[in-house]
Amino acid sequence: MAPCALTVDSLKVLALADHLGDAIARRAQCIQNEIETKPGSHPLDEGTEGLRDVIAAGITSRDGFPCNAEDIFLTDGSAPPIHMMMHLLIRDEKDGILCPIPSHSLYTSFMVLQGATLVPYYLDESRGWGVRMSDLKKQLDGARSKGVNVRGLVVINPGNPTGHVLVEENQRGIVEFCRKEGLVLLADEVYQENIYIADRKFKSFKKIARSMEFGEGDISLVSFHSVSNGYYGECGRRGGYMEVTGFNSEVKKQVYKVASLSSCSNISGQILMSLVMNPPTVEDESYTSYQAERNGILLTFSRCAEAMVCALNRLEGVTCCKAEGAIFVFPSVRLPKKAIAAAEEQNTEPDVFYALRLLENTGIVVVPGSVFGQL
Structure with missing residues (x-):
């Protein structure tokens, strides 16, 4: 075998790799300390305490408002906690949930499974798939007039399958609507990193509610996140969380009981969720390479979305709104x-x-x- 010739640049790469290797080892040791057990052991039903602390800190940093680790339930992706909340909210066919149309079939399927009444509200394609508050009120009043007890409202932001990102005014209207009507707000925020236009920024519904100076008990809110989406797309890892706020202690006990039916979510997914919510910071050795990889992936998503929209709008009888976020576009075919x-x-x-x-x-x-x- 011929000897390997190392250039100055390749030596720098090896030195950087060795340097990052030390950083990775330190991070791994921190995670080991946080979980205080072996990865194959049985953690708490709501998730490992140390990892929930890390995620709570990440949410606090993201929103600028405190997050209590006791409000965090670690789950196997976002589907199980959505099912948990449907199970808790729905008693029989007289109970209903407001759900956006078009919507991910996950919500409608769970409502069918629970025997609930679907109360649709229709996203406005002419306004980039925004929510019309007048339609929300119309659908709610119509359902109630038929004897349906509407108990919650689902909102998906950034949108699946529409690829829209709600403006803050729309979010504030939704929060106020849920507070006034006594509805549980179920906020699917799993594509929060995927924003492609400069004038839109992701703001969680919890941040919106706190900025409106609503207190802990003013609005019942459940937020969902997952490692399956965003720029990481670790679909097979099955890591996620729900943050449950605005419920009294008795209701929180029932949430815990339902969560405990699954015993616990997998440790690997819990760890990855903590990493998603606690990415490298500017002080970390891996920050530069992390940012380069993250931004590169998101830029690729953005270019693909733009190319898809342009291609669809060139087709006869097809129109498509601009892709603002997530990984979807939803064309109209005439x-x-x-x-x-x-x-x-x-x-x-x-x-x-x-x-x-x-x-x-x-x-x-x-x-x-x-x-x-x-x-």
Whole structure:
């Protein structure tokens, strides 16, 4: 084997790698100290105390308002805590949840599973998929007039599947609406790092509520986050959390009981969630390389989103709002009358007909809009 020739630059790389290796070892030791147990051991049902402390500190840093580690429940991704809250809120078919349309099927599926009544509110495509407060009130009053006990409101920000980012005015309106109507606000914020336009910044609903000077008991709020999304996209790791605020002690006990049914979330996912909420800071050796990788991934997402929107808007009969965040765009497809007639002849919904024809002719798989509740 020929000897390896090391240039000055390669020596610098090796030195940096060795330096970062020491930093990684120190970070790993800190995590070991925080969990105070072996990764294969059984932690507390709500999650390891030290890791919840780290996540609470990260939320405090993000929002500028205190976060209590006792409000944090570590979970296997965001789906289990959403199911937990649906289980707690829904008693029978007379109970309902306000849910955005179009919406991730996770929420509608859980409502079906719990036997709840879906109370849809429709995002306004003409306003970049924003929430119309007048529609929220209309849907709530309509459901109540039919005897539905509406107990909560789901909001997804940044949006899935629409890729929108709510403006602060919209968020404030939603918070005030939930406070006034006595609704639990279920805030899905799993794409909070994915923001692609300069005039939009992610602000958690908890930050909005605290900035409106609402106290701990003024609004019941559950916030969800996950390691499956963002720039890291560790879908297989199954790490997440929910922050539960504004509930009295008796309700919190019931939340703990439901969480304890799963015994505990996996330790690897808990650790990764703590790392997501406590990334390298400017004082850390890995900060420069971390920022470069993170920004590179987000820039790639942004360019792909822009390219997709431009391509869709060039197609005949297709329009698409600008991608503001998350990893989705939701185009509007206007089918010609002949296509609609052909779908009717086959006793098929037009959007399903279009999706099947697209698959047959191009091999491209798309999901019909009706899957998300949009017609």
